[in-house]
Amino acid sequence: SQQGEEDPQALSIQEGENATMNCSYKTSINNLQWYRQNSGRGLVHLILIRSNEREKHSGRLRVTLDTSKKSSSLLITASRAADTASYFCATDAGETSGSRLTFGEGTQLTVNP
Amino acid sequence: DGGITQSPKYLFRKEGQNVTLSCEQNLNHDAMYWYRQDPGQGLRLIYYSQIVNDFQKGDIAEGYSVSREKKESFPLTVTSAQKNPTAFYLCASSSLAGRAWEQFFGPGTRLTVL
Numbered sequence: 001s002q003q004g005e006e007d008p009q010a011l012s013i014q015e016g017e018n019a020t021m022n023c024s025y026k027t028s029i030n031n032l033q034w035y036r037q038n039s040g041r042g043l044v045h046l047i048l049i050r051s052n053e054r055e056k057h058s059g060r061l062r063v064t065l066d067t068s069k070k071s072s073s074l075l076i077t078a079s080r081a082a083d084t085a086s087y088f089c090a091t092d093a094g095e096t097s098g099s100r101l102t103f104g105e106g107t108q109l110t111v112n113p
Numbered sequence: 114d115g116g117i118t119q120s121p122k123y124l125f126r127k128e129g130q131n132v133t134l135s136c137e138q139n140l141n142h143d144a145m146y147w148y149r150q151d152p153g154q155g156l157r158l159i160y161y162s163q164i165v166n167d168f169q170k171g172d173i174a175e176g177y178s179v180s181r182e183k184k185e186s187f188p189l190t191v192t193s194a195q196k197n198p199t200a201f202y203l204c205a206s207s208s209l210a211g212r213a214w215e216q217f218f219g220p221g222t223r224l225t226v227l
Contacts, residue, residue: 033215042203042218043156088155092214099144099163099207099214100171103156 005104006089012110019076021107023089024069030092032065032072033101037086046074046087081113116140119204119219126191126198126226134189134222136204145187146205146216149173156203162187163209191224199226 007022023032031050035043049056049065049072056063062075076083086108090101117138126132136145144163148156158171162181176195181187187206191198201223205216 031214035216040201040221040223042220043205043216044218045215048215090216099209100146100158100161101214101216102158103148105155108153 006087006107008107009105010108010110012112013079015079015081015111015113017079017111019079019083019109019111021074021087021109023072023074023104025072025089025091025102025104026070027091027093029067032063033090033092034061034063034072034074035088035090035103037088037106039085043088076109079109079111081111083109083111085109117204117206117217117219119202119222121222122220124222124224126224128226129193131190131192132224134191134202134204134224136187136189136219137185138187138206138217138219139185140206140208140217141184142206142217143184143209144207144214145181146207147171147177147179147187147189148203148205150201150203150221159189198224200224 005024033048034046037043047058047063049063060077065072086106088103088106090103120135146161147159150156157173159177160179162168178190201221203221204219207214207216
């Protein structure tokens, strides 16, 4: 079953603007990860945030995690046309789930030049 | 050059045929995974393996089979029992050290049933 749900399903912005994507999940987690997928390609890992962390940065990416609300957000600042892709959150529910991740449905981001 | 490879990139199958998708990794990862992705959808887990000669069913294992005879290889067979096999199939691997379990993905195989 899909635990993560991304919001919005699709987002279209202009180059230079910021893009914010949200992810909600249902059960307790060990960590939450964000991945990017270019059309027709495999996924690429972007960033991981552990359950005891609230915010993490990597370059133009900023991820927040609110375990009380079971939600996370991914912010891409100063977007570029090359950021156009689908973005997925994935949750690791801990030891009982083995090493498996549960992926959400994704947000399709389009950055217009 | 370390990575994870999948072959073929495109695969066409006639109804009633079994087909096998290849997945190989040279990252020395313990765990390997198979996902199915339908158009505009997220990833659904088919099977995963955390150690050689052992594997577990994911959320949609019916109509699929796997083997893990070598650490580097995790082939997926789509059997004729899978009623709607047309999809994009992604293989991934991860190290089990450190409990981070970041997954590395292959480029995918697009399977079309004719």
